Amino acid sequence: MFLLDLLDSLWDRLAFGSWYDGEYVSQGSPVIVGGCARSGTTLMRVMLDTHPNIYYGPESNLFTPVRIKTRKRIRELSWRFDVPVQDLRGMLDESGCLPEFIEKFFNHLAGAQGKERWGEKTPTNVLRLDYIFRHFPRSKFIHMIRDGRDVACSLRNFPKSKMVDGKIVPVNSNNPLDECIERWVHDVEAGRRWAGDQRYMEVKYEGLVLNAEETLKKVLGFLGEPYDERVLRYYEVEGSTRDASKFPQNVEATQPLYTGSMGRWRREFTDEDKVLFKRLGGDLLMGLGYEDDEDW
Numbered sequence: 001m002f003l004l005d006l007l008d009s010l011w012d013r014l015a016f017g018s019w020y021d022g023e024y025v026s027q028g029s030p031v032i033v034g035g036c037a038r039s040g041t042t043l044m045r046v047m048l049d050t051h052p053n054i055y056y057g058p059e060s061n062l063f064t065p066v067r068i069k070t071r072k073r074i075r076e077l078s079w080r081f082d083v084p085v086q087d088l089r090g091m092l093d094e095s096g097c098l099p100e101f102i103e104k105f106f107n108h109l110a111g112a113q114g115k116e117r118w119g120e121k122t123p124t125n126v127l128r129l130d131y132i133f134r135h136f137p138r139s140k141f142i143h144m145i146r147d148g149r150d151v152a153c154s155l156r157n158f159p160k161s162k163m164v165d166g167k168i169v170p171v172n173s174n175n176p177l178d179e180c181i182e183r184w185v186h187d188v189e190a191g192r193r194w195a196g197d198q199r200y201m202e203v204k205y206e207g208l209v210l211n212a213e214e215t216l217k218k219v220l221g222f223l224g225e226p227y228d229e230r231v232l233r234y235y236e237v238e239g240s241t242r243d244a245s246k247f248p249q250n251v252e253a254t255q256p257l258y259t260g261s262m263g264r265w266r267r268e269f270t271d272e273d274k275v276l277f278k279r280l281g282g283d284l285l286m287g288l289g290y291e292d293d294e295d296w
Contacts (some may be wrong), residue, residue, distance in 0.1 A: 012067045019069070022097020026136045030106065030118050031223055032063070033125035034125030035144035036187035038154035040205035042250035044144055045215060046122035047208075049241050050234040053225055055110035056254050058246040059122045062102050063132055065249050068092070081109060086153055119227075126191040137197060141186075143191040146205035148184040150282045155180035177273060181280040189285060204288075209257050213279050217271035 031054060035041050049056035058080055067073055069092055078085045083105075091108065095101035106118035125132065125141070132139060157173050170200050200223040201222045206217045217227050235256050246252040252258075270275070277285075285291050 003175075013071050015202050019096075020065070020152055021131075022099060024097050024100040024103075024135060026103050026104060026134065027138065028107075028118075029138040029140065029224075030103075030120065030136055031142065032125050032132055033119065033121040033137075033142045033144065034123055034127075034129075035191065036146070036151055036184045037123040038158060039123070039144045039146040040203075040208060041123050041144045042144060042247060043205075043208065044203065044219075045119070046242065046253050047212075047231050047234045048119055048219075049287075050237055051109050051220070051225060051228055051229045052184045052230070053115055054117050055106070055113045055115040055241075056119045056121055057241050058243070059111060060120055061107070061110070061122050061124070062098070062120065063122065063128045064124050068098060068101070070117050077105075080246050081160065083109070097286035099203075103136075123187070126187050129191070129194055133197075133199065141194070141200050142219065143194075143200065143202045143223075144205060145188060145191075145202055145288060146263075147265070148181065148188070148285055148288075149183045149269065149277055149290075150261065150263065151278065152177060152180040152281075153264050153268050155183060163195075176282060178276060181277055185281050185284050188288075190259070206262060209259060209262065213259060 031048060033041050033044050033048075033056075045056045048054050060077065060080070062068065068077075073094075074085055074088050077083065078088055087108075088105075091104045092101055104118075106120065110116070110118040110164070114263055126143060129141060132141065135161055156175050156177055158175065191200075192202075195202070201219065203215060203219060212232055213229075216231050220227050220231075244254060244255050247253075270272075282291075282294050286293065
């Protein structure tokens with residue numbers, strides 16, 4: 001199977017390379033969410049998916065430069081979004097390029113849920129805004145930002161679980177702290193290049209958790225959608241878009257809001273960790289307003 005998948009991916013590159021960046025320009029207005037991993041993107045996704053006008057499924061990675069027209073990727077999308085393989089193949093065959101397929105795919109999913117608008121949440125979307133705005137110029141982008149010290153703590157032990165035989169099992173990850181800090185700086189700065197663009201909005205994780213109603217009213221105002229109090233009760237919703245087996249790293253995002261993960265760096269950072277973070281991410285931390293100076 002591995003060899004067949006490898007050959008399939010190679011054939012996709014040779015035969016359909018130009019398909020991934022065609023000239024298609026959407027007239028739709030999807031709501032794209034991204035940000036450094038472990039910054040609350042999944043929480044925002046499930047909240048907005050609760051809105052009666054907006055559909056979100058699990059991460060698709062469709063905006064990232066990965067192969068799509070392969071048997072392996074089609075099987076994965078079929079499982080993740082509960083769409084029959086033959087239907088996916090039909091949409092791929094009818095699409096002249098990837099952006100057209102993305103719109104066709106998510107319009108199908110939104111329509112099946114009786115919703116008028118679709119969204120997509122993958123953290124690395126924050127690195128693909130050039131591509132997204134080129135092909136979806138009327139889209140709106142929500143950049144989730146979180147205190148980089150807490151992000152680094154979380155990334156240090158990420159991934160924390162994986163799927164094995166249909167069950168979520170823990171993983172003992174131990175990533176270098178400097179790489180975690182540098183990833184946060186890189187991803188946040190990549191998104192902030194678009195600050196000032198009317199299609200771009202920054203939302204801090206801490207504000208979403210501590211002042212959910214006020215924050216969501218601002219987000220929905222930015223999206224041109226009416227506020228609906230059901231978004232605050234996102235954890236009461238069940239169905240395929242909340243199937244934890246399809247996003248095992250973020251199961252807590254389907255639970256009621258809690259503040260336990262805020263300020264975890266105070267418990268976990270050593271003095272050496274603090275020095276390292278100040279050197280690599282201190283300027284950005286202050287620029288985002290998390291600290292006034294380096295006296296922490």
